[in-house]
Amino acid sequence: MKIKEIIVVEGKSDTIVIQNAVNADTIETNGSEISDETIEQIRLAQEKRGVIVFTDPDYPGERIRKIISNKIPGCKHAFLPKKEAMARNKKGIGVEHASKDSIREALRHVKEEYIEETEKISWNDLVSAGLVGGQQAKARREKLGKSLKIGYMNGKQLHKRLMMFQITEQQFADAMKEILQEEQER
Structure with missing residues (x-):
């Protein structure tokens, strides 16, 4: 599965899991304190190829999603159900814990932002x-x-x-x- 848009993820582990599941480029926010430089990278990606925001289904992930949506309108969004993002030891939640099938399913059901x-x-x-x-x-x-x-x-x-x-x-x-x-x- 080839993804045209650039997928925005939280970190390196997310990039690895996404790229094992689909053929896609990513931008990593490196946490919820998104730098102005990263926002500019995402803005350029949105202009050139489009962006899919694919963050963890937790508070920090939602915070990142909200910051990006407010600064760069018109992004697409992919969502993982919490149980599909749960670590095996149940001590973590995130995209990096999801199966390839769960990631592909989330990317098949991308939602386009429109206000x-x-x-x-x-x-x-x-x-x-x-x-x-x-x-x-x-x-x-x-x-x-x-x-x-x-x-x-x-x-x-x-x-x-x-x-x-x-x-x-x-x-x-x-x-x-x-x-x-x-x-x-x-």
Whole structure:
């Protein structure tokens, strides 16, 4: 699998795993304190070939993703479910722990960032669906993120990602229907 875009990862271990799974070039952020020089490299990569941000499904990874999105609009994003990024000894989480198949799957479902002025899915829709507040909210957001391939996030981030990746009301409704059916079957 050849990837045209340049993949932005956190470190050398991520680059090695990505390049073992697919034919791709990477830029490493070397942690969550992204230098101005690295931002400029990512900006140039976005202009020339496009960028896929592929960071760890944890707080530092989300922080890096947010910094890049704010400074370089229009990037694409790949997400790994937390359980597929878990170290075998369960003492670490990151892209470097993922299997080749998990990486390929995440890269097949890249989401393109797009910020639209009109909101398709409202905050009230999230509250009504039990995705914000309540006992099952976190578990439902996790299932929704996996189903829509947009990663796990808190309620506020969920709302932003639904808009950013232009998730339609129908896609949202279908995913929620599946989640609620699964809950009823238990």
